[in-house]
Amino acid sequence: MSAIEELTTELAKLPGIGRKTATRLTYHLLKQPAEAVTRLARSIEAVAERVRPCTTCGNLDEADPCPICTDGRRDGSVICVVEEASDIGAIERCGEFRGRYHVLGGRLSPLDGVGPEDLRIAALAARVGDGTAVREVILATNPSMEGEVTATYVRGVLEPRGVRVTRIALGLPMGGELEYADGVTIARALAARREMGEG
Numbered sequence: 001m002s003a004i005e006e007l008t009t010e011l012a013k014l015p016g017i018g019r020k021t022a023t024r025l026t027y028h029l030l031k032q033p034a035e036a037v038t039r040l041a042r043s044i045e046a047v048a049e050r051v052r053p054c055t056t057c058g059n060l061d062e063a064d065p066c067p068i069c070t071d072g073r074r075d076g077s078v079i080c081v082v083e084e085a086s087d088i089g090a091i092e093r094c095g096e097f098r099g100r101y102h103v104l105g106g107r108l109s110p111l112d113g114v115g116p117e118d119l120r121i122a123a124l125a126a127r128v129g130d131g132t133a134v135r136e137v138i139l140a141t142n143p144s145m146e147g148e149v150t151a152t153y154v155r156g157v158l159e160p161r162g163v164r165v166t167r168i169a170l171g172l173p174m175g176g177e178l179e180y181a182d183g184v185t186i187a188r189a190l191a192a193r194r195e196m197g198e199g
């Protein structure tokens with residue numbers, strides 16, 4: 001495979017990028033000064049080498065524990081549960097949440113073979129413990145069918161531990177992704193969170 005074909009193939013593996021866009025990107029890069037392309041290659045290398053999931057919350061950072069877990073000004077008694085580390089950035093941008101996070105690493109999806117043991121649910125239960133140090137867990141999984149199923153499952157695991165479990169308000173459009181919601185929408189969804197009912 002030629003270098004051009006190889007790069008196009010790699011780019012085409014990225015989400016939302018088809019073969020056509022990958023080809024366009026490759027030829028765009030070929031027109032750039034060599035140092036600009038090298039800088040891009042180095043920054044990809046740097047994230048691959050230095051960024052790791054935080055062993056406490058699953059956030060992606062160069063430090064472990066991550067800066068959110070070590071920030072003493074944040075309220076460790078409130079944990080916001082999200083599907084992916086990228087959701088943390090979306091919630092942080094709204095500037096309304098001062099607790100800590102827990103990244104599940106996905107959502108329950110029987111069709112794709114993703115079960116509870118594939119997500120960081122046991123680690124969350126361990127963090128919550130007997131519910132004395134954590135007073136509230138906010139479930140901020142996506143407003144999709146799978147996100148709902150995941151939230152219901154996690155609630156079932158946590159509730160016997162005596163911790164308050166809330167769900168962000170679904171003012172977010174159903175099927176939408178938290179990651180792409182604007183700050184105002186996320187702030188509103190957080191503020192209007194409610195106790196999870198039966199089922």
Ligand SMILES: [Zn+2]
Pocket residue numbers: 054055056057058059065066067068069
């Ligand atoms: Zn962390």
